[in-house]
Amino acid sequence: MADPENTLILTLDTGPVTIALRPDLAPDHVERIKELAREGFYDGVVFHRVIPGFMAQGGDPTGTGMGGSKKPNLKAEFSDTAHMRGVCSMARSSNPNSANSQFFIVFDNATFLDGEYTVWGEVVEGMENVDALPKGEPPRAPGKIVTARIAADA
Numbered sequence: 001m002a003d004p005e006n007t008l009i010l011t012l013d014t015g016p017v018t019i020a021l022r023p024d025l026a027p028d029h030v031e032r033i034k035e036l037a038r039e040g041f042y043d044g045v046v047f048h049r050v051i052p053g054f055m056a057q058g059g060d061p062t063g064t065g066m067g068g069s070k071k072p073n074l075k076a077e078f079s080d081t082a083h084m085r086g087v088c089s090m091a092r093s094s095n096p097n098s099a100n101s102q103f104f105i106v107f108d109n110a111t112f113l114d115g116e117y118t119v120w121g122e123v124v125e126g127m128e129n130v131d132a133l134p135k136g137e138p139p140r141a142p143g144k145i146v147t148a149r150i151a152a153d154a
Helices: 027-039 127-131
Strands: 007-012 015-021 047-051 055-058 087-090 103-106 119-125 145-150
Touching (some): 015 027, 027 145
């Protein structure tokens, strides 16, 4: 494990997923993810939108795709990092500076998102557990994050 302080471990009901955080690309977004994980915000939250061949989106405590944390929205930190399989990026509304707590993990090449969404991490282990999430918008029985922890705290 490269840097435990910048490693997020999502325990999904399908199995564990290890994400290398990228503060070099998006320091404010990484800080928010770590803060929310440490508060237990993501524990029990579902993946409310899982589109085969595209991405799995979660991080909304209401499970509707309309909710977020009580923290202020973040300013965009766009980079030229490509949205390839395993990349983790923030969801947002049409306002580029509206990312809050929702995020998505890309299943396949989705480079049309490049420069439009803030990349904050990449799955380094357990992508098969993301692949195994129930599909749908929303899925009939959505997969969920059992726990989200920063490796340094484990």
